[in-house]
Amino acid sequence: MEWLLLLCVLSPAVGCIINGLFGRWTYRAAGVIGSTFLGISFALAVPLIIYAIQGHVVDYSYYHWIVSGKFTVPFGLRLDSLSAMMLGVVTFVSFMIHIYAIGYMGGHKGYARFFTYLNLFVFAMLLLCMGNNYLTMFIGWEGVGFCSYILIGYYYEKKTAADAGRKAFVTTRIGDIGFIVGVLFIILYFGSVKFTDVFAQAHMISPAIITIITLALFLGAIGKSAQFPLYVWLPDAMEGPTPVSALIHAATMVTAGVYMVARSAPLYALSPTGSLVVASVGAFTALFAATMALTHFDLKRILAYSTISQIGYMMIGVGVGAYWTGMFHLMTHAFFKALLFLSAGAVMHAMHGVLDMRLMGGLRHKMPQVCIVMIIASLAIAGIPPLSGFFSKDVILSEALMLGHPIIWLVGVVTAFMTAFYMFRMIFFTFFGESRVPEGMHPHEAPSVMLVPLWVLAVGSIVIGGILGVKVHGHISIEHFISLTSPNAFPIVHKYSETLLIIISIIAGVLGIAVAWLAYIPKGAFSFRSFVVRTFHPLYRCFFNLWWVDEIYNFLFCRPFWHVSERFLWKAVDVKVIDAGVDDVGRVAGLTGRAVRILQTGFINNYACWVSAGALIICGWYLLKIM
Amino acid sequence: MENYVPFLMVAFILFAIGAIGVLVRRNFFVVLMSLEIMINSAGLVFVILSYFSGTVSGQVFFIFVAAVAASETAVGLAIAVLMYRVRHTVDVTEFSMMKR
Numbered sequence: 001m002e003w004l005l006l007l008c009v010l011s012p013a014v015g016c017i018i019n020g021l022f023g024r025w026t027y028r029a030a031g032v033i034g035s036t037f038l039g040i041s042f043a044l045a046v047p048l049i050i051y052a053i054q055g056h057v058v059d060y061s062y063y064h065w066i067v068s069g070k071f072t073v074p075f076g077l078r079l080d081s082l083s084a085m086m087l088g089v090v091t092f093v094s095f096m097i098h099i100y101a102i103g104y105m106g107g108h109k110g111y112a113r114f115f116t117y118l119n120l121f122v123f124a125m126l127l128l129c130m131g132n133n134y135l136t137m138f139i140g141w142e143g144v145g146f147c148s149y150i151l152i153g154y155y156y157e158k159k160t161a162a163d164a165g166r167k168a169f170v171t172t173r174i175g176d177i178g179f180i181v182g183v184l185f186i187i188l189y190f191g192s193v194k195f196t197d198v199f200a201q202a203h204m205i206s207p208a209i210i211t212i213i214t215l216a217l218f219l220g221a222i223g224k225s226a227q228f229p230l231y232v233w234l235p236d237a238m239e240g241p242t243p244v245s246a247l248i249h250a251a252t253m254v255t256a257g258v259y260m261v262a263r264s265a266p267l268y269a270l271s272p273t274g275s276l277v278v279a280s281v282g283a284f285t286a287l288f289a290a291t292m293a294l295t296h297f298d299l300k301r302i303l304a305y306s307t308i309s310q311i312g313y314m315m316i317g318v319g320v321g322a323y324w325t326g327m328f329h330l331m332t333h334a335f336f337k338a339l340l341f342l343s344a345g346a347v348m349h350a351m352h353g354v355l356d357m358r359l360m361g362g363l364r365h366k367m368p369q370v371c372i373v374m375i376i377a378s379l380a381i382a383g384i385p386p387l388s389g390f391f392s393k394d395v396i397l398s399e400a401l402m403l404g405h406p407i408i409w410l411v412g413v414v415t416a417f418m419t420a421f422y423m424f425r426m427i428f429f430t431f432f433g434e435s436r437v438p439e440g441m442h443p444h445e446a447p448s449v450m451l452v453p454l455w456v457l458a459v460g461s462i463v464i465g466g467i468l469g470v471k472v473h474g475h476i477s478i479e480h481f482i483s484l485t486s487p488n489a490f491p492i493v494h495k496y497s498e499t500l501l502i503i504i505s506i507i508a509g510v511l512g513i514a515v516a517w518l519a520y521i522p523k524g525a526f527s528f529r530s531f532v533v534r535t536f537h538p539l540y541r542c543f544f545n546l547w548w549v550d551e552i553y554n555f556l557f558c559r560p561f562w563h564v565s566e567r568f569l570w571k572a573v574d575v576k577v578i579d580a581g582v583d584d585v586g587r588v589a590g591l592t593g594r595a596v597r598i599l600q601t602g603f604i605n606n607y608a609c610w611v612s613a614g615a616l617i618i619c620g621w622y623l624l625k626i627m
Numbered sequence: 628m629e630n631y632v633p634f635l636m637v638a639f640i641l642f643a644i645g646a647i648g649v650l651v652r653r654n655f656f657v658v659l660m661s662l663e664i665m666i667n668s669a670g671l672v673f674v675i676l677s678y679f680s681g682t683v684s685g686q687v688f689f690i691f692v693a694a695v696a697a698s699e700t701a702v703g704l705a706i707a708v709l710m711y712r713v714r715h716t717v718d719v720t721e722f723s724m725m726k727r
Binding site for chain 2: 601602603604605608609612
């Protein structure tokens with residue numbers, strides 16, 4: 001089994017190497033090659049997942065990577081219920097995205113390069129999920145960070161894309177420092193980075209240290225999973241090609257933080273403070289990002305903010321200690337968010353790169369299938385039963401309430417309402433109403449190589465929640481499964497009627513859709529909208545300008561940084577210290593040469609004089625010593 | 628043990644004559660001859676000490692030194708000829724092309 005696991009993880013790397021080295025000769029086949037190796041990976045993942053469902057755990061160290069005294073870092077992989085779930089989600093959704101990308105990226109420049117990066121991305125994510133120690137996880141962690149940089153900046157000739165790639169890299173890097181600090185603390189206090197060793201010793205370490213470790217690790221998760229205040233890179237990440245957005249947002253990268261917290265469950269379970277921080281940041285981000293999605297007109301950016309918001313939900317789930325709810329939402333979200341992005345990509349493909357919803361409208365006649373799958377995905381994310389989002393979102397909220405966090409629950413319900421609103425605002429804006437498509441543009445249905453993955457994901461979005469989320473023999477199957485690895489951390493303090501909670505969350509979702517319908521479909525909807533905007537004008541401006549967060553960061557961090565760089569580092573340190581220092585070294589050599597040159601008379605007798613003078617001095621010295 | 632100091636004094640005087648010749652004379656050939664005197668004075672020391680210590684190794688050394696000195700002189704004369712062709716003089720103070 002352990003070799004099967006290794007093969008499964010390495011398969012995308014093989015695809016990456018083939019396309020990377022021979023991309024010049026693979027031409028159009030690059031997409032098929034990349035998808036094939038991911039398909040192999042998925043096919044190998046199936047028996048592994050079944051093995052894990054049977055309750056087996058594979059934890060195998062292939063070789064010792066770093067050995068230093070008693071401290072060793074193995075290169076090893078671990079398959080248990082938690083990583084098996086990630087393995088399934090990552091390989092399956094990435095496989096679908098790869099197939100879609102064959103159609104979407106057809107004819108683009110650097111076709112082979114794209115699939116090279118895509119495979120590398122999936123490989124890094126698999127390493128992150130399957131590693132059996134924190135350092136292997138960290139390689140994957142940095143790997144996805146690097147791949148996100150090269151993929152977001154894929155259209156590197158476009159300045160905004162290159163800037164967005166750099167922004168993603170630098171922002172997540174801030175979080176990575178936290179992760180490194182956390183890992184260093186773990187090495188310092190546990191003497192090992194293997195999950196099994198660390199978790200076995202966790203209860204012997206003082207709670208204060210555990211809290212520091214959990215907070216440091218969570219800083220890494222904030223960066224990677226785009227939580228407040230480091231979420232700013234994610235909306236800009238939309239500059240990358242759409243399959244990349246789907247890959248980053250659905251299957252890989254942003255879910256890494258949630259997975260990491262769930263993986264470190266034994267540590268978070270010992271630190272109520274750390275867990276509370278996770279849940280609070282998650283709740284705040286969920287609400288904050290949802291407000292920003294309300295007023296946007298850019299199709300993909302709405303989805304980006306919605307991703308941030310949904311990751312916030314997952315953070316609530318893992319933060320309140322019900323790790324399985326976070327992982328459950330991660331899984332359902334992977335399906336419907338990949339579907340949303342890929343359908344948005346299909347719209348963008350049909351509209352020749354236009355993403356502004358004000359130039360769309362009435363597209364349901366032009367691309368009915370894309371319209372249907374997008375509505376399915378929106379219903380799923382809005383939490384309408386029996387679609388998958390309903391099950392996972394509902395358990396997060398009810399667990400949060402029952403574990404004693406009523407405020408977080410309330411925030412979650414409000415966010416659920418806003419989610420339903422902005423998703424259906426997007427649907428109504430794009431697919432319904434009158435056509436605002438510019439003259440000369442003819443939107444068309446997506447080709448079947450793109451439609452097939454869409455439908456597969458749509459079916460997944462519908463059924464996956466129902467399959468995993470209904471109660472069998474008194475407990476929910478996914479709860480049972482994930483709890484094998486990461487059991488719930490804290491006891492339930494309140495008991496509420498589950499039916500009531502379900503009804504409340506359904507009402508929130510339906511209300512959101514209804515308001516969206518009211519605001520965009522009937523005659524007179526425009527006057528209703530302008531009335532609302534006028535009434536809540538300050539709030540509307542905050543939403544529309546995204547709370548000026550980018551501007552604030554610019555003012556607080558970037559501008560001082562530029563000034564320090566220019567005035568101090570460049571004009572003072574570089575010019576006056578480093579450059580001047582180099583000049584002075586040269587000047588000293590020159591001056592010495594000028595002094596020594598006096599001795600070089602050019603007369604051979606003088607040289608002979610110096611030689612004999614030297615000889616005499618040496619002889620005299622010895623004579624003196626003898627006498 | 629017999630007194631070998633007077634013999635060494637002769638060698639020293641020869642060496643000093645050679646050294647002064649190298650330092651003060653300008654004619655390249657005279658400089659070369661002075662160099663020969665210096666080498667031979669050193670060789671004389673070898674021979675003297677070899678004689679007084681009753682071994683032959685010093686004398687054997689001098690045979691080698693003499694052979695090397697001969698070849699060295701040949702090189703020196705060749706240089707002198709070439710320098711004369713270039714500068715039309717054998718005055719060493721004229722040979723200052725290395726100094727700009």
